[in-house]
Amino acid sequence: MSFDGNKLCQLLGIKIPIMSAPMAGVTTGSLAAGVTLAGGFGLLSTGNSGFCIPTTSTSIDSYNSFKGEIASARELLGTTAGLPLPIGVGFLGWLLDKDEEGGKRLLMAALDEPVKAVWFSFGQDLEKWIKFVRDYDAANNRKTIIIVQLSTVAKIQVAIRDWKVDIVVAQGNEAGGHGYTSSPPVKVLVSSVLPLTTDGGPLILGAGGVATGAQVAELLNLGVSGVILGTRFSLTPESRLGEPQKKALLSAGPNLSVRSMAFDEVRDTMGWPRGVDGRGIRTASVDDYERGDDISVLRAKLQDSQKNGDMSRAVIWAGTGYSLVKELKPAKEVVEELRRECLAHLKN
Numbered sequence: 001m002s003f004d005g006n007k008l009c010q011l012l013g014i015k016i017p018i019m020s021a022p023m024a025g026v027t028t029g030s031l032a033a034g035v036t037l038a039g040g041f042g043l044l045s046t047g048n049s050g051f052c053i054p055t056t057s058t059s060i061d062s063y064n065s066f067k068g069e070i071a072s073a074r075e076l077l078g079t080t081a082g083l084p085l086p087i088g089v090g091f092l093g094w095l096l097d098k099d100e101e102g103g104k105r106l107l108m109a110a111l112d113e114p115v116k117a118v119w120f121s122f123g124q125d126l127e128k129w130i131k132f133v134r135d136y137d138a139a140n141n142r143k144t145i146i147i148v149q150l151s152t153v154a155k156i157q158v159a160i161r162d163w164k165v166d167i168v169v170a171q172g173n174e175a176g177g178h179g180y181t182s183s184p185p186v187k188v189l190v191s192s193v194l195p196l197t198t199d200g201g202p203l204i205l206g207a208g209g210v211a212t213g214a215q216v217a218e219l220l221n222l223g224v225s226g227v228i229l230g231t232r233f234s235l236t237p238e239s240r241l242g243e244p245q246k247k248a249l250l251s252a253g254p255n256l257s258v259r260s261m262a263f264d265e266v267r268d269t270m271g272w273p274r275g276v277d278g279r280g281i282r283t284a285s286v287d288d289y290e291r292g293d294d295i296s297v298l299r300a301k302l303q304d305s306q307k308n309g310d311m312s313r314a315v316i317w318a319g320t321g322y323s324l325v326k327e328l329k330p331a332k333e334v335v336e337e338l339r340r341e342c343l344a345h346l347k348n
């Protein structure tokens with residue numbers, strides 16, 4: 001049994017309908033390349049510290065580090081400079097909107113590689129950036145696959161009907177990292193939007209709380225063309241998640257994944273579009289925030305605890321499936337394990 005007839009595999013030229021999520025500050029060239037080399041599809045993310053737009057000295061460092069990750073993916077994948085790079089790059093719409101000229105330069109840097117796909121999420125006007133990619137592609141006589149990640153039926157309907165993107169990722173409430181407070185669980189979301197799709201229209205993928213091949217099989221059985229995993233791939237040696245965070249996540253007990261505004265409030269990383277919060281591990285910071293403690297006190301406590309390597313107040317993004325992950329494994333092994341488990345469950 002194989003995934004030969006799977007539409008996502010056909011579209012991306014991959015063997016297993018699994019993608020690693022673009023995770024700002026966490027994904028690396030070696031993680032994205034590892035996933036692609038194992039037969040899935042890996043994505044890098046822009047948007048971590050200072051954002052990668054080369055306008056200030058911090059952002060020049062950040063831009064150079066983005067180019068460095070691309071170069072490391074290229075080397076691991078063994079593709080010559082200038083030839084298409086079989087990975088994708090994620091962009092946060094609200095950050096592109098903050099500095100449109102810089103955003104365009106950053107996008108062009110990815111498109112000129114050229115990367116196989118770009119991913120847009122968390123923006124008030126993603127359509128503008130989709131149009132930019134299409135126009136740039138047309139001028140350069142190429143086609144970049146366009147992926148959008150959305151969390152409500154209404155927005156997904158627009159992406160299917162009006163934007164006509166190649167892939168829509170339906171991000172359910174279980175998803176780790178940023179997401180929408182009001183998003184339904186992933187199985188409800190994909191079951192609501194799959195009937196809206198048409199032949200030749202966007203492929204629907206599911207994201208949120210998935211950590212095992214059995215869960216991948218379950219979503220494929222519901223009718224999605226592929227599955228995105230974030231938290232699962234953050235627990236790999238290739239990910240840039242800090243070692244203490246990895247340890248804390250692996251040893252956290254069950255039922256600690258929670259949606260909250262506390263994470264961005266205590267880190268002072270506000271500015272996300274309305275309705276966006278985050279999902280991570282419940283810590284003392286979340287408890288104190290829910291009790292209504294003063295935010296400046298919580299920020300000071302977080303900074304103090306970080307100096308001592310104490311993780312009890314740290315922000316540790318985690319989807320609901322985090323407790324199913326028992327150990328760190330290289331991306332390649334994760335993909336192989338997911339493939340084996342998934343095929344066994346599809347057979348059953």
Ligand SMILES: Cc1cc2nc3c(=O)[nH]c(=O)nc-3n(C[C@H](O)[C@H](O)[C@H](O)COP(=O)(O)O)c2cc1C
Binds near residue numbers: 045092121171177
């Ligand atoms: C550490 C982390 C960082 C993330 N960063 C991004 C990001 O930069 N852009 C984005 O669109 N989604 C981001 N996400 C959300 C993922 O795209 C995806 O929806 C989520 O990881 C799926 O849920 P899971 O983590 O339970 O697998 C992030 C998720 C995590 C866990």
